[in-house]
Amino acid sequence: MNRDEMLEKVRQAMPEKRFIHTLGVEETAIKLAKIYFESEEKASIAAILHDYAKYIDDAKARDIIVQEKMNPEFLRYQNAIWHAPVGAYLAEHEFGITDEAILDAIRWHTTGTENMSTLDKIIFLADYTEPGRDFPCVDEARKITAASLDKGMLFALGRTIGYLASKEQPIFPDTFLAYNHYAFLIKEGDVLKFE
């Protein structure tokens, strides 16, 4: 399937607004791939497909998580996080994507996880900072991301955790694992710098 065919199938699976977001994520992911020497093609494909599963029925998403023996913990948390692992599954089974790097970037784009690759971080942060995003600290997130993917991750994860906590929502464990990873990394980096 070429880029245009992929885009058309994605467009048909979501409202116009979400499709515009998808194009924004692709544009941003390609820019970040250039800055951080990652494959622009992989960034483009992962971005186009990242929210493909956003509008499938909860029942269907649940079935896929169970049948594919994904981490059952996903189901204990809000359905807002299901479209990421389910999206990775559909990218493989409906779009024929076999590249694990692309599938992982889709799989972890919402919650984050420990040990994220450069491509994973690019998709996570492109999703958070694409031009259509409009929340108070988004410009700060864009600047930090352009300077360092790891600092961008720390900022985005910290803000997301703070936001979810303010709403008294449960937070998926991988989000904390990811947050701590970057918090330690950056703290230790600072110690080295000043020693």
Ligand code: DGI
């Ligand atoms: O799909 P998008 O709207 O483009 O963005 P997204 O995939 O990052 O997910 C949307 C929401 O999921 C976001 O507002 C935060 C929410 N969310 C719910 N539970 C969790 C979570 N995000 C993280 N990182 N961890 C959670 O446990």
Ligand code: FE
């Ligand atoms: Fe998403």
Ligand code: FE
């Ligand atoms: Fe998204």
